[in-house]
Amino acid sequence: MAEFVNVFIGDFEGQFGMPDKRDPNRRAFELIRPEGQEAYYRCDLVKKRYGTVFVKVLTSVRSDRNKARGNGEDAIRVFLIWENVAGWSVCIGRTARVNRVGTAYRVVERALDRARKVAAQHRDIVWCEYCGNPLVERSKGGRKYLGCSGYPYAGCHRPLDLWHP
Numbered sequence: 001m002a003e004f005v006n007v008f009i010g011d012f013e014g015q016f017g018m019p020d021k022r023d024p025n026r027r028a029f030e031l032i033r034p035e036g037q038e039a040y041y042r043c044d045l046v047k048k049r050y051g052t053v054f055v056k057v058l059t060s061v062r063s064d065r066n067k068a069r070g071n072g073e074d075a076i077r078v079f080l081i082w083e084n085v086a087g088w089s090v091c092i093g094r095t096a097r098v099n100r101v102g103t104a105y106r107v108v109e110r111a112l113d114r115a116r117k118v119a120a121q122h123r124d125i126v127w128c129e130y131c132g133n134p135l136v137e138r139s140k141g142g143r144k145y146l147g148c149s150g151y152p153y154a155g156c157h158r159p160l161d162l163w164h165p
Contacts (some may be wrong), residue, residue, distance in 0.1 A: 003101065004099070004100045004101060005100050005101070005102065005103065005104050005107060006100075006104070007059070007060065007061065007076070007100055007104045007107055007108065008061070008104070009031070009039060009059070009061055011104040011105065011107075011108050012031075012041065012059055012061075012108055012111075013031070014105075014108070015108050015109060015112050016028075016029040016031070016041050016057070016108070016112060017029070017031075028043055029041040029042065029043045029055075029057070029115075030042050030043070033063035034063055035063060036062075036063065037062070037063055038058055038059060038060065038061065038062055038063070039059050039061045039062070039063045040056055040057055040058050040059055041055075041056070041057040041059065041115075042054050042055070042056055042057075043055045043057075043115070043119065045119055045122045046122055046125075048127075048132060049085075049132060050084055050085060050131070050132035050133060051082060051083050051084035051085050051132075051133070052082075052083050053080065053081070053082050053092070053122050053125065053134070054080075054081055054083070055078065055079070055080060055081075055115050055118050055119050056078070056079045056080075056081050057076065057077075057078050057111055057115050058076060058077045058078075058079075059076060060075065060076055060100070075097035075098055075099050075100060076097065076098040076100065076107070076111045077094070077095075077097050077098070078094070078095045078098070078111065078114045078115050078118050079091050079093065079094050079095075079118070080092050080093030080094065080118045080119075080121050080122060082133065082134050082149055084133065084150070090136070090149045092125065092134050092136050092149060093118055093121045093122075094118075095114045095117060095118055096114075098110050098111045098114060126146060128148040128149075128150065128156060130148070130156055131148060131150045131156035132150075133148050133149045133150035133156060134149050135147060135148055135149065136148075136149045
């Protein structure tokens with residue numbers, strides 16, 4: 001049986017605290033510590049007029065503590081998120097969870113590797129010509145199609161039938 005390890009914010013800072021290649025005075029991943037919630041890292045990839053695409057790495061470490069939740073309670077997760085200018089966000093890409101097995105260094109290294117793979121997904125995003133939000137894969141009645149992530153909550157009312165692959 002695998003043994004879960006505790007991961008601390010300091011373990012993340014060692015690898016996620018690296019400088020941005022485009023701007024050495026800025027960090028590639030910014031640590032966000034919302035009060036009473038899980039701390040996460042954010043790396044902005046694409047900024048458009050209508051919003052931002054970014055990678056979000058959930059750490060499993062609560063902001064008011066320094067170490068991760070108890071063993072086996074949670075894993076580290078990596079998402080590709082679209083957030084429009086109004087603050088509404090939707091997950092447009094996700095990887096498998098990173099289990100906290102092995103050394104803390106290896107766990108964080110795997111999380112960083114998955115974050116890089118998710119970041120590469122942003123190059124494949126197709127954008128809605130009507131409202132500027134990204135298109136996401138949806139299904140209805142067993143048939144898959146691309147639909148606007150802004151429908152209906154972010155105000156996009158373009159017919160979805162136009163985006164059959």
